[in-house]
Amino acid sequence: MADELIIQTVDIRKRYGNVEALAGVDLKIPRGAVCGLLGRNGAGKTTTIKVLLGMVRPTSGVASVFGLPATDAKASLEIRKRAAFVSEDKDLYGGVTVGELIRFTAAFYPQWRADRASEYLAAFELRVGATTRELSRGMRTKLALLLALSTGAELLILDEPMSGLDPAAIEQVLQIIVKQAGRDGTTVLFSSHQLADVEQIADRIAIVDRGRVVVDGALDDLRDAYRRVQLVFDGAAPDAKLQSSGIVSLRRDGRVLSVLCKAGEAEVVAEARALSPKGVDVLPVSLKEIFLETVGVEN
Amino acid sequence: MLWHKAWVDTRWRFLIALALLLVPACGSSLSFPSVRDFLASIELPVVADEEAAAAFRESLELTRTFRGYAWSQWFSQSFPVLLTLFAALLGSGSPLVKGGSGALFSLALPVARGRWIGTRAGTALAELFVLALAPSLVFAALAPVVGEQFAVTEALAYGVSAFAGASLFLGLAVFLSTLFSDVWRPLLLTCAGALAVGMIVPHDYGLFQAMGGTSYFFMGTLAWPELLVGAVAAAALAYAAAANVARRDF
Numbered sequence: 001m002a003d004e005l006i007i008q009t010v011d012i013r014k015r016y017g018n019v020e021a022l023a024g025v026d027l028k029i030p031r032g033a034v035c036g037l038l039g040r041n042g043a044g045k046t047t048t049i050k051v052l053l054g055m056v057r058p059t060s061g062v063a064s065v066f067g068l069p070a071t072d073a074k075a076s077l078e079i080r081k082r083a084a085f086v087s088e089d090k091d092l093y094g095g096v097t098v099g100e101l102i103r104f105t106a107a108f109y110p111q112w113r114a115d116r117a118s119e120y121l122a123a124f125e126l127r128v129g130a131t132t133r134e135l136s137r138g139m140r141t142k143l144a145l146l147l148a149l150s151t152g153a154e155l156l157i158l159d160e161p162m163s164g165l166d167p168a169a170i171e172q173v174l175q176i177i178v179k180q181a182g183r184d185g186t187t188v189l190f191s192s193h194q195l196a197d198v199e200q201i202a203d204r205i206a207i208v209d210r211g212r213v214v215v216d217g218a219l220d221d222l223r224d225a226y227r228r229v230q231l232v233f234d235g236a237a238p239d240a241k242l243q244s245s246g247i248v249s250l251r252r253d254g255r256v257l258s259v260l261c262k263a264g265e266a267e268v269v270a271e272a273r274a275l276s277p278k279g280v281d282v283l284p285v286s287l288k289e290i291f292l293e294t295v296g297v298e299n
Numbered sequence: 300m301l302w303h304k305a306w307v308d309t310r311w312r313f314l315i316a317l318a319l320l321l322v323p324a325c326g327s328s329l330s331f332p333s334v335r336d337f338l339a340s341i342e343l344p345v346v347a348d349e350e351a352a353a354a355f356r357e358s359l360e361l362t363r364t365f366r367g368y369a370w371s372q373w374f375s376q377s378f379p380v381l382l383t384l385f386a387a388l389l390g391s392g393s394p395l396v397k398g399g400s401g402a403l404f405s406l407a408l409p410v411a412r413g414r415w416i417g418t419r420a421g422t423a424l425a426e427l428f429v430l431a432l433a434p435s436l437v438f439a440a441l442a443p444v445v446g447e448q449f450a451v452t453e454a455l456a457y458g459v460s461a462f463a464g465a466s467l468f469l470g471l472a473v474f475l476s477t478l479f480s481d482v483w484r485p486l487l488l489t490c491a492g493a494l495a496v497g498m499i500v501p502h503d504y505g506l507f508q509a510m511g512g513t514s515y516f517f518m519g520t521l522a523w524p525e526l527l528v529g530a531v532a533a534a535a536l537a538y539a540a541a542a543n544v545a546r547r548d549f
Contacts, residue, residue, distance in 0.1 A: 105408070
């Protein structure tokens, strides 16, 4: 049961005219995971999420949620009964009160948790009589989260849930997501640009770049797998081409040659020693470094 | 809940349209005695054109009775035009407009896309039905106030005729709303479509004649073929709207 996949996509592709938004997304998220979906703007995070929720039809590939095909209209209804979503722009109906919107949403979910709605109303300090137009972006985000968290869903899909929130509110939301996942075993897939937030609560990471998942796995495994081998030379670092397997990137900066490798750092160290460096250090790597290196951004 | 949302989304348009139809309907009914007396007091002008003179005499003749007055001044003239305009207004604006207010929130709910469109179209259709019947029944209700009689069945016949015809334009607006992401383009294009139907189809035939209840006034029968075509086309357009939304990406 622990290894049951809640989300599985195989080679999902989506084209909009000449633009390839998804170029073969392969994603596996087991039940109970809190998975952070990372990627630059336009990498394909939101499109992937929309495919899972039946909002976008992929050009090809297979996407399943709860073992149901996300591209089938009837199955998608069943998926959406069991999954809750908060969109990136937190667009809610205008001109209705918080209380009306809660009652409206509750009507679609037989497993609606009124106790949770009351709990989050108090926690987020939302007034039931306030209209959605009166709410700030941050408060609208909180209302959208309240609605999603109260559905009793087995799967929460949150697209940039922390956008528009101040640091205190971000911390509050992060704690609530962790609490929800912990007490109900809810699976959470959330996209974010805030690597620190992802690192704080996620136990799995998927990095999307140019429409592909380039890194996917448990955060601890990734931290264990990636290492930075730093070589310091007396003079300028040599223009060496290391051949060891597992080298993700190699960078020279003055006297320092820095090698990011995925597994097999011993092989890299052995090869690097042949260059006669003054010192060799093997350092742990942060999620930010993994992200920046895999999406090809110079740190 | 979907019906409630559709009602909340359209209620102001509906209530304003209802007021804009009821006020002139009441005014026309209550002003009948003064109009009749005024027309009886004027002398027929001498017109060289015999055809125009005949038309004028016929118009005067119609206004001598409450039935003729109601039909010639309201049911065959401003009523079909106003109802067409309000049908376009009620049908414009989809609940699943891309980038619109709450579209992604709606799509994430466990509700089929076709049900969203169907509920919205159904609500607008029900509102259109009320807009068609309420002012028609005003004539039946207010006729005794001015010492006249106007059969409820006749009021219903005019109301149903106008409703069946206007439902075509409602269907067109619903369909166009699934193609455009704003309210104004579906509204304007539907009005342009109505104008085209009014101009292209010969004056003595067609949808607007049927909506005005001409055949009922003169012969006591509804223009079934035209009204049926209007209703079937409306249903086809609503179906096309649902099919279009079902295949779209958001």
